Amino acid sequence: MSLGGITGNVTALRVTVGILVALAFVPLLHNSYYENLGRGILMYATLSLGWNIIGGYTGYVSFGNVVFFGLGTYTSAALWQHWHQQNIALAVVCAMAVGIALALVLGVPILRLRGHYFGIATLGIALATQEIVANVDWLGAGSGFTVRPLEAYSAYYYAMWIVCAASMLATFLIARSKLGYALVAIRENEEAAAVLGVDPTRYKVTAWAISAAMAGAAGAVFAGANAFIDAPTAFALDNNVFPIVMAILGGVGTVAGPLVGALILTAINETLWSHFPQIHTLFFGAVIVLVVMFLPRGLLWLLNLRGGWKGLRASVGAYRA
Amino acid sequence: MSEFLSIENVAMYFGGLHALDDVSFDVGRGAVLGLIGPNGSGKTTLMNVISGVYKPTYGSVRFNGKRIADVPTYAVCHLGIARTFQVVKPFANLTVRENVAVGAMYGRNGHNRGAHASFERAQELLEIVGLARVAGRWASDLTIPDRKRLEVAKALALDPEVLLLDEVMAGLHATEVDEALELLRTVNGRGVTLIVVEHLMKAIASISTTVVVLAEGKKIAEGAPAEVLASPTVIEAYLGTRYAERQRDVQP
Amino acid sequence: MQLFWQSLVNGILVGGIFAVVALGFSLVWGIMNIINLAHGSFVMLGAYTAYVLFSTWHVDPFLSLPVAFVLLYGFGYCIQRFVINFVVRAPILTTFLLTFGLSLLIVNVVLLIFHGDTKGITTQYSGTNFSIGGVTVGWVKVWTLLVALAITALMQAFLTRTKTGRAIRATAMDVDAAQLSGVRVAHLYAVVFGLGAGLAGAAGVLISLSYSLQPSMGDPFVITGFVVCVLGGLGSVQGALLGGLVYGVIEALGSQYIGTGLQDAVALVVLLIVLIFRPRGLLGKATAS
């Protein structure tokens, strides 16, 4: 029984898992720059995996998942600031709980919206939360929190690796389970899915809660590693848009897509950085434009495209006016 | 008043438009009810009322003794009622087997079926409807007749007691119609009650145990197919008064 | 009480700017179902056009309005014709990211040319004001509101009375039907996107009169476009105007009475409430979401 289209190309999945395992050994290089870079890739991959559940599998394109990441960083920072807790596992669990709670509370009304309106609602939530948090004194208000990292700094790398691996495993299990098919059914045609017995609200909210848990966990680990958290950092636009670009680049609605996208985007960003320090953001914009124009369905999606190179040529310009 | 499925004085008003007006009839367990009537006679509206999509303005639908109020769409199949759509709605980016599997997973007894069991159930159903050969293909690559078969298979995956078929045979040529009729007989043979909405009188006549005729939202005839199809009121409703008059003059 | 009237007036005046910013955004979204994240950078380009004309040839910003409109129209037309048309029927995700990439490109090109330093336009009349009943009103903001109303009226007339205008509205209702009746959709989309960009440019000029300029000044105005379109409803010119004014007043009163630190949060929470209870906006017709 083939895995079918829902988990994405099998070979690419095996290679990506291979790369993920390889990434686990980066701290042994004792080069804190590679460690920081690797932790960045794992963080963005986790955020992209989280977004992929609601945006990729369920087809509800959220432009505000950073709200769960941001609240995750603040949960971890508050644990240190008020209770002097540095335990990463505790921070991750609390951050996931906060994320899931918010997703459940907001999910029912917000997930009734569709398309652009859902996108705007989630973006609105992220921006409003950023400003509200910046006015709450208990959360450090405008001046933010300084968080004392653990002595064993590589612990943050391994924690992020575990969070990323767990998210990818969860995505794989979901994709093969009944839940995965319910989500894809909603994405393909919500009314037809309801006729077949899939309760749209229940499964959409579940998807968003899973999404929130992954983003929250990534936020909790990031807070410790980054040592300083304020509202603009926690709710940065990058953590909203990069995960989506990465999922697109790697292949929306696949298991391996997000990590592949994270690797490629970071590689592009790094090479641009070191060689064109002044105009790398400009190149980055150009890269996004080109990718979206010629690879609308993403690389991994391409690998199981029906029709090989002919399929590739067909997909270019498939959406022409 | 059969205990299985009964339509009691159902009326459905959309503002001023009376789509259905005081329609009542019963459907016995295992029966095949042909529902016919010219376009705009309220057939699809009635299907929506029976499948709980619309809540009737007056009257009610009773199934297994229970009144179907405005049941949310996803809960309808759990009552045992499944339906196909005139406009076919496959999940394009899933394979044919996966399309049917979704029904098996979330239908009436989907809860006690794992993903694997659902795939096996789907394969069985594909064999029944004759789509086993394309099980692994993407749903969007199917021909029109195959898409209609897929629609039936997905409905059957919900383990229904009653299956509503909305113009499943429209657009099929002669041999495909016979194959479809054959399929419906096997499905009915397995104990599934059918309500068939079609315009092909030949198909309706050959498959239905009883026939109900709607015109402008009212029930104008009910009974055995041969008798109903020959009655002048039905012909007049379908083909207009002038044709009916000429029929009367010609008859000896 | 005087503070209340002052805030109300502040809200209405800034609402005029929001309306013009949202007008272009609403057009592109309503007709082509594209969320244009580069809209903010078009506003910025409009502002820089006014700045260049003012600093080199001392052209009064209000006179550079048509120049900015035409320049941005051309720029927008080309972007749509050669870039966005390539994927215009793609799912919203694709066009959203495409315009995000475009925005990054535009902002950083301007940063390269004009560097990061903050620029501004100070004419002799900027800052002049008059007061009635204790409420002080800046002349510049009044003129901006009047120009905004004029632009909205012009746009309404264009959409209802001219041939192209009707073709645009037809395409909005049903692309295929419009195409069947001889509308060159690719060209028309480019015209619509050009108009959107032109209107953003005009808004940029108005903004340059009251606010300072730097390459990343455009970003907040994308959110403005979003919020106003939702409040006022999509695809209707009056909707953009009403939505802009409502948004301005909510932001002014909200920040005065709830907390100046929560200025944007108040408006966004109102946006969420409207989205949940009236998904099509206050005036909006049920267009495809």
Place this chain on the structure above:
Amino acid sequence: MAYLRVGGLIALAIAGALTLSTAVPPPASAADNTIVFGAALAATGANAREGALTKEGYDFWQDYVNSHGGIKVAGKAYKVNIEYADDESKPQTAALLVEKLVNEDHVNFILGPYGSANTATAAAVAERLKVPMVEGNGAAASIFNQGYKYTFAVLAPGYKYLQGILEMAQMLKPQPKTVAISTANDTFSVEVGQGAAQYAAAHGMTVVYNNKYPADTTDVSAVVSGIKAANPDIILNGGHLDEALLLQRTLKEQDVNAKIFGYSVGPDTPDYRKTLGKDANWVFGGTQWSPTAKYKGAPGFIGDSKVYAAEFNKKYGHIPEYHNAESTAACLAFQYAIEKADSLDPQKVRDALHALDVVTFYGILKFDDRGLNVYKPMAVNQIQNGNLMTVWPRGVQNAQPAFPTPAWSARS
């Protein structure tokens, strides 16, 4: 189909390899007698402008030292090279780049980024990698109560920025009594606002308005209407350049008058005067340094502020303002510490920085155990008909404070 899959896999492999091998050939290292400093500095993003000013301050010092025999360490003269990287005005990017500069580019020491948030994350990295960092553009004191041992700030902390203006106000007749404070909601500005509020309360002035507005806001008319209703003698703003411009314009637009208009950042930068023109007149600005400072700097660098200002103006075409000066001062701290330690060992240089006590054109550089410069007083500048004059403290005055500020309608 198979070749397509292989193509995809190759793409993946390249991506993976690229990521891990982004090593850039390390620039001249200490081996061929050059001391390399790393600076993660904003070239893009919201702080691009201030980042450029910081870079001017660093480069001016680098070129001066290299053309004056470099730095003597253990009998050998070392050239100086500053390696830059654009942190896009993002704190987590600054942290990543400091790690890259230390691990990849093998820099000896770190010069601070622009902005308090970026400095906070960079300081955490410097602490962990045990590489000394001296900064001149991160003023939030909260950075320095984390017990960091490797970060030193040459500039006065944020909370002092507006206190100079209030101190001056007490000496003016008729003495202004009521103060309105507005602050942008970010790390540095909030601290500036708190410092001003505490000082006013402690010196018999009443704070009649104290509110925050969102950082990078496009509209402050609500704050200005609130200030107008409070009708204060002194209006103070804690914020950066853009907020200062926006507030001044809106104050004029709503015809809000006061005896003193004071800004933490803004009046000193040339952009402020260029953009506002005559509307900038009468405005006071807290400043870390001004060309009129009368310190006699130790040998090894320009000792006199006027000479520094002249040389700087010749090189960059504008009189240096405090962002430039404090950046050069950060480099000077390293220069004297390295010569005192007579070694490039990070630990020795750190200890030398800790024990440093030297006079420079910028002022006295002496750090307390938290790393803050103990002797850094704030001065007050005022824009008087287009020129930036230093009006407080008396020791460095080159003009009397023009007081009180006339009503908008009464200005020429």
